[in-house]
Amino acid sequence: MTDHLSExxxxxxxxxxxxxxxxxxxHVKVCERCSVQVNNYxxxxxxxxxxxxxxxxxxxxxxxxxxxxxPKKDWSLNYWLGGAGLTMLLAGWFLRxxxxxVAGDIPELILFIVLGVSVGIAIVRGLGMIVQYRHQIxxxxxx
Amino acid sequence: MNYNSTxxxxxxxxxxxxxxGDHHAFGLIVKDTERLVGQIVGRMISxxxxxxxxxxxxxxxxxxxxSGFRYAAKLSTxxxxxxxxxxxxxxERRRLRVVGDAFPDxxxxxxxxEALIEGRQLAAIVAAxxxxxxxxxxxxxxxxxxxxxSYADIGQITALPEGTIKSYLFRARxxxxxxxxxxxxxxxxAVRGRx
Numbered sequence: 001m002t003d004h005l006s007e008x009x010x011x012x013x014x015x016x017x018x019x020x021x022x023x024x025x026x027h028v029k030v031c032e033r034c035s036v037q038v039n040n041y042x043x044x045x046x047x048x049x050x051x052x053x054x055x056x057x058x059x060x061x062x063x064x065x066x067x068x069x070x071p072k073k074d075w076s077l078n079y080w081l082g083g084a085g086l087t088m089l090l091a092g093w094f095l096r097x098x099x100x101x102v103a104g105d106i107p108e109l110i111l112f113i114v115l116g117v118s119v120g121i122a123i124v125r126g127l128g129m130i131v132q133y134r135h136q137i138x139x140x141x142x143x
Numbered sequence: 144m145n146y147n148s149t150x151x152x153x154x155x156x157x158x159x160x161x162x163x164g165d166h167h168a169f170g171l172i173v174k175d176t177e178r179l180v181g182q183i184v185g186r187m188i189s190x191x192x193x194x195x196x197x198x199x200x201x202x203x204x205x206x207x208x209x210s211g212f213r214y215a216a217k218l219s220t221x222x223x224x225x226x227x228x229x230x231x232x233x234x235e236r237r238r239l240r241v242v243g244d245a246f247p248d249x250x251x252x253x254x255x256x257e258a259l260i261e262g263r264q265l266a267a268i269v270a271a272x273x274x275x276x277x278x279x280x281x282x283x284x285x286x287x288x289x290x291x292x293s294y295a296d297i298g299q300i301t302a303l304p305e306g307t308i309k310s311y312l313f314r315a316r317x318x319x320x321x322x323x324x325x326x327x328x329x330x331x332x333a334v335r336g337r338x
Contacts, residue, residue, distance in 0.1 A: 039259070058173070
């Protein structure tokens with residue numbers, strides 16, 4: 001016997017021999033090579049079917065995440081920033097005469113540079129502090 | 144594998160309950176689909192810690208997008224599709240191989256008459272060699288041969304055309320069988336070349 005079943009036909013016969021054409025079954029009966037190949041596939045399929053199923057139990061974790069109440073937004077930082085800004089404005093208002101007097105002796109360009117640099121540094125440092133604060137609070141969230 | 148037995152709530156009932164705020168109903172969905180999602184994630188992703196994170200991610204995505212479920216497919220295959228896509232995105236982000244041939248087609252000394260013998264050794268060889276297949280081939284093999292899913296269901300999970308699934312499955316089975324035979328032929332203790 002020289003004409004053997006193709007690889008696809010052997011796979012098909014191993015998976016669903018009953019529904020394959022009768023000539024395939026007759027060939028497999030008399031051809032040792034094809035019969036061995038069919039049996040090899042049958043054994044491999046059997047072992048695949050028996051393989052351990054990965055168990056990844058996440059039900060509890062998922063349900064916990066779903067039922068966890070949403071954290072309330074923390075407004076305290078905004079109150080602090082608002083309070084600090086208001087205090088500075090009030091201080092500026094009460095000391096306006098003194099400040100205008102001091103500013104009057106300083107050339108306008110230097111005044112703008114000094115004020116600009118100070119405000120710039122304050123903004124950068126302030127933002128850095130806020131980012132660091134939020135990062136630390138997030139790390140402390142052990143819930 | 145029947146992921147939704149008839150004596151339980153139907154997909155529609157479960158989804159409606161979840162959308163009305165019943166978290167317990169979502170727990171039932173997780174229980175019903177955990178095995179299928181576990182098979183997909185477990186076969187696509189190698190690292191155990193990543194698997195757990197991805198599984199959680201899959202169910203949180205499912206919960207978030209449940210209102211978008213249109214009942215065009217079974218709920219289990221819809222969730223399977225979320226799992227599959229999440230794994231594909233994970234593998235692509237890490238630039239890992241999703242599909243491909245594990246072992247190149249090199250003509251060997253197989254004359255087709257070597258017979259495998261059932262036993263513990265064979266089970267171990269099959270389990271080891273299946274791990275060497277590409278993630279997609281592994282997943283297709285277990286969905287078809289272990290979970291007994293139809294080509295149509297696998298198509299809904301992977302969004303691949305039926306012809307492509309059949310072709311990939313053919314190659315995966317052939318590679319697996321040849322890999323197992325190759326290991327069988329090697330004398331004990333021999334070091335097998337990895338590709």
